[in-house]
Amino acid sequence: MSTDLLLIPGADGRPWFWHRxxxxLERRGHRAVAVxxxxxxxxxxxxxxxxxxxxADGDGPWTVxxxxxxxxxxxxxxSRLRVERLVLVNPMIPRPGETAGDWWENTGQGPASAEAAARDQRPAEFDLARDFFHDVSPELTEQAFAGTDVAELDGVFAQVWPLDSWPAVPTQVIQGSDDRFFPLEFQRRVARERLGLDQLAVIPGGHLNALSRPVELADALLSRSPADPAATP
Structure with a gap:
């Protein structure tokens, strides 16, 4: 059975992020639209x-x-499309009344990433190449840094998340086991506190695993399972 997937990028804003x-997904017979x-x-x-x-060119239902x-x-x-499922990949999970700018302090992301860096004997200061592209090939990393059409974020980070509650739609979180930006245990806590999820689907790779691990990410997306016990450390 074919699935229609609508892919929303992160802060970079470019659909290129999803190309692998x-x-x-298309090789497996599914339709994927990168926003x-x-x-x-x-x-x-x-x-x-x-x-x-x-x-979203079609009636769906869509997996977003x-x-x-x-x-x-x-x-x-x-509220805009016929959505049958939400899948969040290495996500910033919001809560009502919160801005994306406040999310970092509210969740404790800074201390969590610093603790993970100390444990792994890495510098605590954020470095885009070291912390985002450590498991992405040099060729793809070069392409990513060559891109200039990147979204500005002032308005997005300032707007209060407008919903009163999370939609009543099945929701899954897929998390990279080697995400240096949002460490796994941090993400488990945030998903439990904000979505009531006791399990994540854990796959190999870092924060940009759509670039570094597209096969494993496709497997997790299409499994429709809340978690893959075989992949969970």
Whole structure:
């Protein structure tokens, strides 16, 4: 059975982020639409949701997949499209009344990532290449850094998440076991506190596993299981 998947990128905003996953999903007979988010600094979460809805060419039902910051946008699609499932990949999971700018302190992301860095004997200061691209090939990393059409985020980070509660739609969290930005135990706690999820689907790879591990990510997306015990450390 074919699945229609709508893919929302993270803070980078470019559909290119999903290109390896799109190819893998299409190879398996599914349809995947990667969203190109607005680039203006005045764009809001509502603008992002409108752009994603406009990219969905068909009645669905859709599986909406969101990377990182995209988790602030994905639930807004449930009032705009026929959504049968939400899948959050290495996500920033919002709660009502919160901005994306406040999310970091509210969740304790900084101390969690610093603790993981100390444990792994890495520098605690964030470095884009070291912390995001450590498991991405040099060729893809070069392509990513060559891109210039990256979204500005002032409006998105300032807007209060507009929903009163999480939509009543089946929701899954897929987490990279080697995500240096959102460590696994941190993400388990946040998903439990904010979504009531006791299990994550844990796959290999870091924060950008759509680039580094598209096969494993496609497996998890299509399994429709809340967690894959074989992949969980």
């Amino acid at each position: 996953l799109v190819a893998e 190109d988010l607005p680039k203006s600094a005045t764009s809001t979460l509502d603008d992002y949701a409108d752009a994603a809805a406009a990219a 997949v969101a990377q990182s910051l995209g988790a602030f946008t994905a639930p807004l699609l449930c």
